[in-house]
Amino acid sequence: MAKPVHVMLRVLDEARAVAFYETAFGLKVADRFDFGTFALLYLRGDESPFEVELTVNYDRTEPYAQGDGYGHVAVTVSSVEAEHARLEAAGLAPGPIRDFKHEDKTLARFFFITDPDGYKTEVIERGGRYI
Numbered sequence: 001m002a003k004p005v006h007v008m009l010r011v012l013d014e015a016r017a018v019a020f021y022e023t024a025f026g027l028k029v030a031d032r033f034d035f036g037t038f039a040l041l042y043l044r045g046d047e048s049p050f051e052v053e054l055t056v057n058y059d060r061t062e063p064y065a066q067g068d069g070y071g072h073v074a075v076t077v078s079s080v081e082a083e084h085a086r087l088e089a090a091g092l093a094p095g096p097i098r099d100f101k102h103e104d105k106t107l108a109r110f111f112f113i114t115d116p117d118g119y120k121t122e123v124i125e126r127g128g129r130y131i
Helices: 014-025 080-089
Strands: 006-011 028-034 038-044 051-057 073-077 098-102 105-114 120-125
Touching: 006 014, 014 038, 014 051, 073 080, 080 105, 080 120
Parallel strands: 006 051, 073 120
Antiparallel strands: 028 038, 038 051, 098 105, 105 120
């Protein structure tokens, strides 16, 4: 059985991306590897071994295009209201809180937030299938 270990995102500005993920999700740089023309940074939080791998290509000067294939990464929190308020106070502009229903039952309460490179993260309240 495969074990998910990371998601990789190409970013334009290393410092800006690291600051976003630390402020938004408490992720800190666990490892950083410089290869001369590019660097790989592995960000990890206290609650999970799953990492966000940031790839910084030094010769890149234009933002990356998201295309129409990328969707989002998702994280869970104990309270979407509290997390939304914290992110708003930090100036990170989270989207509106949504109550997603299926057959008149709440499937998920969530909002999206977008990082400086345009990648979306879904922030879901823990409960049901999202623990």
